[in-house]
Each structure stands twice: as C-alpha cells, then as structure tokens.
Amino acid sequence: MINTEYRSLLLLADDDPDYLFQMKFALEKGGYRVVTAETMEEAELSLEREQPELAIFDLMMERDDAGFILSYHAKKKYPAMPVILLTAVTAETGRQFGSGSPDDKGWIKADLYLEKGLHPDQLIEHINSLLNH
Amino acid sequence: MEMLKVLVVDDEPGIRSGIDRILSKFTVGYPFMDEDIGYTVYEASTGEDAIRIFHENPPDIALLDNKLPGMGGVEVLEYIKRNQLNIEVMMITSFASLELAVKATNIGAYDFVPKPFTPQELRSSMENITKHLFLKRMTQKMNKEGKQIRFQFLSVLSHELKNPLNSIEGYLRMMQERQAGDQIESYDEMIDRAIARIKGMRVLIMDLLDLTKIESGKKNREMQLTDLVKIARISSETMGPMAIQMEVDIRIESQEEFFVMADAEEMEIILNNLISNAVKYNKIGGMVICRLKEINKKLIIEVEDTGIGIPEDDIPTLFREFVRIRQKETKHIMGSGLGLSIVKRLIALYDGSIEVESHPGEGSIFRVVLPVII
Numbered sequence: 486m487i488n489t490e491y492r493s494l495l496l497l498a499d500d501d502p503d504y505l506f507q508m509k510f511a512l513e514k515g516g517y518r519v520v521t522a523e524t525m526e527e528a529e530l531s532l533e534r535e536q537p538e539l540a541i542f543d544l545m546m547e548r549d550d551a552g553f554i555l556s557y558h559a560k561k562k563y564p565a566m567p568v569i570l571l572t573a574v575t576a577e578t579g580r581q582f583g584s585g586s587p588d589d590k591g592w593i594k595a596d597l598y599l600e601k602g603l604h605p606d607q608l609i610e611h612i613n614s615l616l617n618h
Numbered sequence: 619m620e621m622l623k624v625l626v627v628d629d630e631p632g633i634r635s636g637i638d639r640i641l642s643k644f645t646v647g648y649p650f651m652d653e654d655i656g657y658t659v660y661e662a663s664t665g666e667d668a669i670r671i672f673h674e675n676p677p678d679i680a681l682l683d684n685k686l687p688g689m690g691g692v693e694v695l696e697y698i699k700r701n702q703l704n705i706e707v708m709m710i711t712s713f714a715s716l717e718l719a720v721k722a723t724n725i726g727a728y729d730f731v732p733k734p735f736t737p738q739e740l741r742s743s744m745e746n747i748t749k750h751l752f753l754k755r756m757t758q759k760m761n762k763e764g765k766q767i768r769f770q771f772l773s774v775l776s777h778e779l780k781n782p783l784n785s786i787e788g789y790l791r792m793m794q795e796r797q798a799g800d801q802i803e804s805y806d807e808m809i810d811r812a813i814a815r816i817k818g819m820r821v822l823i824m825d826l827l828d829l830t831k832i833e834s835g836k837k838n839r840e841m842q843l844t845d846l847v848k849i850a851r852i853s854s855e856t857m858g859p860m861a862i863q864m865e866v867d868i869r870i871e872s873q874e875e876f877f878v879m880a881d882a883e884e885m886e887i888i889l890n891n892l893i894s895n896a897v898k899y900n901k902i903g904g905m906v907i908c909r910l911k912e913i914n915k916k917l918i919i920e921v922e923d924t925g926i927g928i929p930e931d932d933i934p935t936l937f938r939e940f941v942r943i944r945q946k947e948t949k950h951i952m953g954s955g956l957g958l959s960i961v962k963r964l965i966a967l968y969d970g971s972i973e974v975e976s977h978p979g980e981g982s983i984f985r986v987v988l989p990v991i992i
Contacts, residue, residue, distance in 0.1 A: 503785035503811055507792065514797065602784075 493616055494518045496537035498528040498555065499571070500546040508541075511605030517612070525551050532559055537566070539616055541608075542595075544572035556595045567615040570595040573602065619645065621658045622748065625677035627668040627694065628710065629686055633733075634661045637681060640737045646748045655748055665689035672703055679747060682727070683710045684718055692722055699726045706751050708743060710735075774940045778822060778955070782815040822954040828887065829939075829956055832963045839881045839967075846876040846885060846919075850908050853889040857897045865903045868893065872910035878917050878990040884964050889919070891957040892984050896923035898953070899982075912991055919986040927978035936974065937962040961986075 495517050499505050505521045512519045520535050522528035525546055532540065540559055544552035556568045597611055612618075626637045638659040647654040660677070662668040665686045671677075680698070684691035695707050709722045709730035719730040728750060731743045789812040798804035831837040847870065854861070854868040861868055878885075889908070896906040904924040911918050928936065940955040965972050968988045976982035 501781060501785065503788065503815065506808075506811065507785070507788040510792065510797065 492516060492518045493538045493618075494520065494535060495612065496520055496522065496528065496531050496535065496540040498522040498525075498531075498541070498546065498551075499543035500524070500551075501543075504543075508605065508608075512609065512612075515605070515609035515612075517609075525555060528555055529558065532562070536563075539567045539569070539612060541569045541571055541612075543601075544570055552595075560595075567597070568595045569597045569599060569608075569611065569615070571599050571601050573600070619654050619656050621656050622679060622751070623675075623677040624657050624659045624679045624681060625662060625668060625671060626659060626681045627662045627665065627686070627691070628681070628683040629663050630683075631663075633683070633710070634663075637740065640740055641744065644741055644744065646745050648749065648752075655752070657744070665691065665694040668694055669697055672698070672705065676703065677705060678751060679706045679708065679744075681708050681710055683733075684715065684722070685712070692718065692725065695722055695725055695727055706747055708747055771939055775826070778940065779819065782819045786812045786815050818954075822956070825954040825956040825960060828960050829963070832960065832967070839884070841879055841881055843877050844880050844882045844885055846878060846889075846910050846917075847872050847874070849882065849886050850889050850893070850910065853886065853893045854906075854908070856890060857894050860894075861897050861906075864897065864900060866897050866900045866906060867904075868897065868906045868908070870908045870910070872908075876910045876917075878988070880968070880988070880990045884967070888961050888964055888986065889921075891961045892919070892921040892986075895957065895984075896921050896925065896982075899923065900925040904981075915989075915991050917986075917988045917990050919988070920983055922981065922983045924981040927980055927982055928974065928976040929978055930976075933974055933976065937972075 495512060497505060497508055497512070497519055498521070499508070500523055502523060505523065509519045509521055520531050520537065522531050523546075525548065528540075528542065531537070540555075542552040542555045542559075544550070546552070548554070552570045552572065556570060559566060559568055596615060599608065599611065624637075624641060626634050628634050628637075638661070641657040641659050645654040645656045660671075660675075662671050666688050668680065668682075672680075680694075682691040682694055686694075691709060691711075695709070697703075698705050698707060707722075707727040709719055709727045710733055711719045711722075711730050712733050716732070719732070722730060728747050729743055731739055789808040792798065792808060793805055798808075850870045850872070854870065857868065860866075893906060893908060896908075900906065900923050906924075907920075907922045909918070909920040909922070911920075937958045939959045962972060965986060965988065968990060970986060970988035970990075972984065972986045974982060974984055
C-alpha cells in the first residue's frame with residue numbers, strides 16, 4: 486500500500502499481548518492503522534466504537550471458540566466488513582477446516598481463515614486484497 | 619448390588635445345580651468396596667458349549683470341571699488364554715488329579731477346588747477370586763485414568779512452553795529483519811518483552827521441577843527445628859519490590875519466634891507462594907497479613923489479603939495444575955499456574971490441610987493447618 490494519504494483502520498484481537506505487539510508493528514509498517522483487543526469484550530467494544538474496515542480475530546481467546554463468536558457478531562452487525570480468523574488449531578491438532586468449502590461457509594462467518602505463523606507480509610497481502618487495495 | 623456372571627462348566631447336572639444353589643444365596647463384601655457383590659449363575663455341560671457361550675454372553679468367572687466328555691477343562695482354559703478373553707478361571711478337579719490342578723494354575727487358572735467340596739469351601743474360593751477380580755479392575759481403571767490425566771497435563775504444559783517461545787522468536791525475527799530500523803534503541807521494548815517471557819518460562823520450569831520432585835517422592839527432606847517467623851520474613855522481603863510497586867503493606871502477626879519440626883525449604887515454598895499470591899492479586903494500597911499461631915497442638919498459617927477475591931465457582935479448581943482463574947483484573951499477572959498445586963502437595967506430605975475463604979472484591983484468606991507442633 487503506497488498511498489500515504491489514507492490509512493485503513495484494522496481491528497486485531499488476540500489474547501497474547503506479545504503477539505498483538507508484533508502483529509501491530511508489522512501491520513503499521515504495512516501502511517495500516519491498528520487497534521488491538523485482548524478480550525472478546527474489548528473486541529466487541531472496539532468494533533462498535535472504532536468501526537474498523539477489517540477485523541482479524543484469533544480463534545482461541547478466553548473461550549476456545551471466541552473467534553467464531555466474534556466473527557458471527559461482527560458479520561451480523563457489519564456484513565460488509567471483511568473478517569479474518571487466525572488460529573494455530575491445525576498445527577496443534579491436525580484438524581483441518583476453513584471458510585473455503587460450502588459446508589464450512591455455512592457456519593464459519595469469516596471471509597478468510599488463516600493459520601497463525603504465516604509471515605506478516607503474507608497477511609498484509611491478504612488484507613490488501615480483501616480491502617481491494 | 620453388583621452382580622458377577624459365573625458360568626459353571628460341568629457335565630454332571632447335580633454339581634451344576636448344587637453350585638447354582640450355593641452361589642445364588644451368597645454375597646461378598648469388603649470394607650474397601652462400596653457395595654456387596656453377588657452372583658448370577660448359568661451353566662454349560664461341555665467345553666464346546668462353554669466356548670460358544672464365552673462369545674455370546676461372556677462370564678466374569680468360569681468354574682471349569684476338568685473331566686468333560688469332549689474337550690477337557692484345561693483345553694478350555696488354554697482357549698481362554700490364547701484368545702485373551704477377560705475371564706477368571708477356577709478349576710474343579712478331583713482329588714486324584716492334583717498334578718493337573720497345579721498345571722492349570724500354571725497356565726493361568728486363578729485357583730482350584732477339589733471335588734467333592736463343601737459349600738463353605740466353594741464360598742471361600744469364590745470370595746478369593748472375587749476380591750482378586752475387584753482389585754484387578756480397580757488397578758486397570760486407575761491406570762487408565764492416570765494416563766489420561768498425565769496426557770492432559772503434558773498437552774497443557776507444551777502449550778504453556780510453546781507460547782512464550784513463539785513470542786520470543788517473533789521479537790528476534792523482527793530484530794533480524796531490522797524491522798524497526800538500524801538503531802538498537804528502537805528495539806528496547808521488544809527486548810524487555812522477550813526477557814519478561816523468558817523469566818516467565820524460568821519460573822514455570824522451576825515450579826515444574828519442584829512438582830516432579832514431590833510427585834516422584836525423591837525430594838530430599840530434612841526435618842529439623844525451623845523458625846517460621848524467619849521464613850515468613852524472608853518471603854515478604856522477596857516480594858518487597860512488587861509490594862512497594864503496588865503499595866501493599868505486608869505484616870507478620872506472630873510470637874517473636876515460632877519453631878516447628880519441618881523441612882525449611884518446604885515451609886519457604888509454601889509461604890512464598892501464599893504471600894506472593896496475596897501481593898500479586900491485591901489492590902493498590904492494599905494489605906497482606908501473615909498469621910502464625912497454634913490451635914489444638916496444630917500450626918495454623920493464615921495469609922489474608924485485601925485483594926480482588928476469588929469467585930466461589932472457581933474455588934474448587936484453584937489447586938489444580940495450570941488453573942489460573944481468568945478475570946479481567948488478573949490478565950496481566952504473571953504466574954506459572956502451578957504454585958497452589960505445589961503448595962497443596964507439600965501440605966499433604968505433612969498430613970495437613972488448606973482451605974480458602976474469599977469474598978470477591980474484598981479479599982481472601984488462605985488457611986493452612988499442619989500437625990508439626992512439637
């Protein structure tokens with residue numbers, strides 16, 4: 486994103502403060518403004534107050550299904566806002582699921598489902614394309 | 619009443635109905651069993667019949683006559699062992715074939731009763747085999763549950779160790795890629811954060827070592843006259859920097875010296891954990907009181923705080939490994955999640971007890987009772 490005039494606002498929710506610090510740093514370098522949330526409650530509040538243009542939720546926060554609940558609520562209130570779910574579930578459990586198949590689309594209300602540990606540059610590419618930048 | 623299924627395999631109808639009569643009125647009970655055990659008896663007249671029944675409606679115990687018309691009792695026993703059927707076997711043999719009875723027990727029969735037997739002889743043999751069966755099942759169950767708990771523990775543990783590693787690696791990569799430019803000062807916060815995670819990992823590993831030492835029973839214990847007041851002072855001094863930061867006042871209420879017969883290191887771990895929790899989970903400007911007293915020849919350690927308290931629902935799980943009660947207020951408090959679980963195990967080594975009284979928003983009291991007064 487070379488446009489320096491306008492910087493889109495992203496919401497990033499994760500319960501690990503260091504992960505938030507690192508991703509925020511990378512995303513800001515990538516040309517975005519970032520607000521962070523460490524709990525589901527903070528994330529819901531930020532959605533309402535800050536009206537971000539895109540939201541990135543960690544799947545497991547204080548609840549194991551926090552990301553699913555957050556994306557469900559977010560999509561209900563702001564259907565046009567892209568949502569990315571980030572998790573380490575596949576790496577840890579070997580369980581595969583994503584928003585790709587029609588079956589999963591029925592219940593996972595996210596536009597994109599990404600495995601944690603991907604390079605920040607790749608994440609930025611996905612964000613750019615979801616925001617049509 | 620729990621019922622065990624007993625299959626009587628004998629070609630003499632008189633013996634079968636005799637055993638049926640004796641066992642149907644007989645029950646076994648032991649002080650360590652919750653309920654008595656009774657018997658449901660059914661019959662087979664040949665070895666071939668018995669094997670068919672093993673698969674259709676397997677018994678817990680088989681009473682096997684050796685002299686059967688077709689295949690013999692020993693062959694039926696061999697079939698059970700070969701196919702690893704979960705059936706305990708008692709052989710019924712005639713006096714003349716004692717040698718055979720010994721052979722059968724070598725193959726894996728639990729016991730034998732020589733024919734003719736009195737009702738009392740049958741009952742006492744059944745009592746033995748039932749007790750054996752009960753204990754065998756108990757150990758199987760305990761092994762299974764133990765493995766399950768161990769597995770859960772390891773999976774949470776690897777999680778707790780992996781998270782800080784990931785974040786430390788993240789900071790190092792940011793530095794490697796010079797993401798914040800070429801000035802080292804720009805990385806100060808990242809370095810501080812990485813060091814904090816390493817400290818957290820070290821605490822976890824130290825706690826884990828304590829825990830495994832206690833668990834394996836390999837901990838060197840040195841029981842000696844130990845002054846608890848001195849140990850309580852050391853513990854409060856250890857927490858000094860954090861107490862000052864949170865403006866928490868730590869007080870020790872006790873007689874001048876308080877000697878008990880205990881291992882000094884263990885007492886230090888107990889007091890350290892309780893006092894450090896009382897400071898960590900306190901409010902700014904709060905207070906911690908550590909009381910040492912004697913009631914009914916027992917030592918009472920009370921650590922009271924004016925902290926955030928513990929919701930009643932969370933108290934039952936408080937002493938389990940890796941249970942850190944998640945509350946908005948406790949999110950940033952560092953801890954391994956093992957402290958109270960270590961405390962509880964140490965107290966158990968002294969046949970003592972620990973209880974918690976807590977009022978959310980007002981504070982908690984942890985009360986330890988130890989029979990260590992001399």
